[in-house]
Amino acid sequence: xxxxxxxxxxxxxxRVALHVGCLAALxxxxxxxxxLLATSLKPADEVIASLDLLPSHLEWSNYKTAxxxxxxxxxxxxxxxxxxxxxxxxxxxxxSCSLAAYAFARLRFRFRGPLFAFMIATIMLPHHxxxxxxxxxxxxxxxxxxxxxxxxxxxxxxxxxxxxxIVQFMRGLPRELEEAARIDxxxxxxxxxxxxxxLTRPALITTAIFTFxxxxxxxxxxxxxxxxxxKFTLTLALRSFVDASSTSAFGPMFALSVIALLPIVLxxxxxxxFLVEGMASSxxxx
Amino acid sequence: xxxxxIPPEARNAPAAAPKRRPQREREGAAWVFxxxxxxxxxxxxxxxxxxxxxxxxxxxxxxxxxxWVGLRNYVQMFTEDPRYWRSVVTTLMYVLVAVPLxxxxxxxxxxxxxxxxxxxxxxxxxxxxxxxxxxxxxxxLVWRAVFNDGGxxxxxxxxxxxxxxxxxxxLAVALLTAWQFGAPMVIFLAGLQQIPAELYEAAAVDGxxxxxxxxxxxxxxxxxxxxxxxxxxxIQAFQVFTPAFxxxxxxxxxxxxxxxxxxxxxxxxxxxxHMGYASAMAWVLLLVIGIVTAVLFRxxxxxVFYASxxxx
Numbered sequence: 001x002x003x004x005x006x007x008x009x010x011x012x013x014x015r016v017a018l019h020v021g022c023l024a025a026l027x028x029x030x031x032x033x034x035x036l037l038a039t040s041l042k043p044a045d046e047v048i049a050s051l052d053l054l055p056s057h058l059e060w061s062n063y064k065t066a067x068x069x070x071x072x073x074x075x076x077x078x079x080x081x082x083x084x085x086x087x088x089x090x091x092x093x094x095x096s097c098s099l100a101a102y103a104f105a106r107l108r109f110r111f112r113g114p115l116f117a118f119m120i121a122t123i124m125l126p127h128h129x130x131x132x133x134x135x136x137x138x139x140x141x142x143x144x145x146x147x148x149x150x151x152x153x154x155x156x157x158x159x160x161x162x163x164x165x166i167v168q169f170m171r172g173l174p175r176e177l178e179e180a181a182r183i184d185x186x187x188x189x190x191x192x193x194x195x196x197x198x199l200t201r202p203a204l205i206t207t208a209i210f211t212f213x214x215x216x217x218x219x220x221x222x223x224x225x226x227x228x229x230x231k232f233t234l235t236l237a238l239r240s241f242v243d244a245s246s247t248s249a250f251g252p253m254f255a256l257s258v259i260a261l262l263p264i265v266l267x268x269x270x271x272x273x274f275l276v277e278g279m280a281s282s283x284x285x286x
Numbered sequence: 287x288x289x290x291x292i293p294p295e296a297r298n299a300p301a302a303a304p305k306r307r308p309q310r311e312r313e314g315a316a317w318v319f320x321x322x323x324x325x326x327x328x329x330x331x332x333x334x335x336x337x338x339x340x341x342x343x344x345x346x347x348x349x350x351x352x353x354w355v356g357l358r359n360y361v362q363m364f365t366e367d368p369r370y371w372r373s374v375v376t377t378l379m380y381v382l383v384a385v386p387l388x389x390x391x392x393x394x395x396x397x398x399x400x401x402x403x404x405x406x407x408x409x410x411x412x413x414x415x416x417x418x419x420x421x422x423x424x425x426x427l428v429w430r431a432v433f434n435d436g437g438x439x440x441x442x443x444x445x446x447x448x449x450x451x452x453x454x455x456x457l458a459v460a461l462l463t464a465w466q467f468g469a470p471m472v473i474f475l476a477g478l479q480q481i482p483a484e485l486y487e488a489a490a491v492d493g494x495x496x497x498x499x500x501x502x503x504x505x506x507x508x509x510x511x512x513x514x515x516x517x518x519x520x521i522q523a524f525q526v527f528t529p530a531f532x533x534x535x536x537x538x539x540x541x542x543x544x545x546x547x548x549x550x551x552x553x554x555x556x557x558x559x560h561m562g563y564a565s566a567m568a569w570v571l572l573l574v575i576g577i578v579t580a581v582l583f584r585x586x587x588x589x590v591f592y593a594s595x596x597x598x
Contacts, residue, residue, distance in 0.1 A: 156326025283473035
């Protein structure tokens with residue numbers, strides 16, 4: 001064991017085995033995604049019958065059918081609806097959650113401790129405990145079958161997870177900066193907008209991305225609040241395929257699925273650093 | 287710029303004279319910052335919770351005024367509704383399979399990536415990707431097709447399609463959840479990286495092998511993170527909906543084997559218009575999640591180890 005080459009070799013093989021294992025695990029894990037992509041391009045008779053992952057020829061007509069839309073609603077309409085809801089939710093969460101987080105992280109006020117504990121507790125509150133009365137409220141206001149029930153709550157910082165995330169981040173910022181700003185005559189509002197908020201950008205970006213993706217993927221809330229097909233989102237349009245058992249609908253259904261996933265994939269590729277780090281920091285620090 | 291050497295009282299000294307006013311101003315400012323959250327907490331959380339508790343003692347169909355029926359909904363739920371119990375058992379089975387499986391996968395992958403020098407960033411992102419896509423209806427539909435009669439899993443294992451078999455359909459749903467182990471994995475990985483290397487060195491000096499190091503260093507040091515993941519994933523698993531909805535074509539079949547709690551709640555409230563009954567179901571869910579969380583917190587005292595308690 002005196003020669004270094006003897007020692008190094010088994011270590012290297014361990015590394016190789018680790019990478020091979022990780023890649024094999026990834027192949028299995030990413031198979032459903034590859035399957036989705038392949039099936040969206042398969043002709044109808046190959047969707048189920050064929051064992052091959054790759055289609056015999058690329059059936060672009062699936063995408064043509066999907067682009068025609070669902071239930072006589074064009075795909076552009078569905079896409080615009082999805083974007084409107086997700087965009088509104090992002091705006092709402094970023095504004096309202098950062099405001100609340102600043103108060104919890106940096107300002108002193110009565111009942112701060114109990115209110116913070118309550119805010120944390122709402123992270124664990126099952127949505128269903130408030131679902132029906134919320135539905136009744138929006139129903140009384142005549143807002144069922146509009147986008148308001150999906151967007152308005154986000155402007156009221158109801159997603160406590162993000163408040164918590166931003167609080168965690170703000171606590172890590174040096175206090176001296178605000179104190180310097182205060183000595184220079186900044187009130188709490190100016191130090192929030194001009195000192196703290198710009199530094200909180202990574203946490204705000206994380207909030208924005210997660211809100212976008214979760215709202216985009218959300219199914220349950222959209223299912224109960226929206227029922228006009230022309231108000232549907234891409235997710236809800238896919239729902240009409242849930243009952244479909246005929247294989248002829250499979251190609252277009254999965255083409256639409258790919259289209260519905262595309263914005264998330266793009267978001268993921270662009271912002272994965274923020275996503276992964278934002279998630280990591282939520283479970284640490286205390 | 288570093289003023290850390292100056293004690294905090296001294297730093298505030300120049301502002302000491304007009305201290306009173308800014309202090310009160312800050313209190314007022316805090317409530318301005320908090321106002322959206324306070325409004326949301328009252329109108330969209332506390333009030334709805336009270337209303338749903340009230341409605342759980344009524345018959346209510348959204349159109350005619352609620353009719354007080356006392357404990358009727360609860361009695362019916364617990365004694366006269368076999369589908370209710372079916373949904374309870376289904377959900378418990380799902381939670382007991384999906385959560386441990388998901389956390390085990392997350393931990394194994396995090397351990398594998400921990401000491402990696404090259405490619406860690408790539409693997410971290412790639413293993414995380416299904417977690418973002420998997421919550422979507424798109425992937426739930428893929429799942430149904432892959433686990434269907436004639437789908438990939440059937441071809442591979444000759445299962446004859448899990449989606450149509452009462453004993454197996456729920457497993458397919460649980461696998462979809464386990465597949466999305468990205469979030470707990472990333473949190474585990476961050477936790478693993480915070481364990482000081484000296485602890486492993488000290489353990490190695492004391493003659494501890496890899497397995498002993500894992501049990502005596504990694505597990506206790508990681509226990510707060512493990513606990514955080516366990517609580518969060520358990521709470522989420524109790525509320526599973528979309529994959530069960532897609533896999534069973536919105537019906538909870540075959541033979542109610544994928545009729546999870548929230549799906550039955552949706553069915554009672556929004557399909558059958560029994561809002562009172564659904565509210566009672568929601569309150570039982572709230573209580574159960576509360577109890578489970580409390581039990582987890584209580585047992586955590588014996589196995590969660592907070593190393594940094596002293597310096598905080």
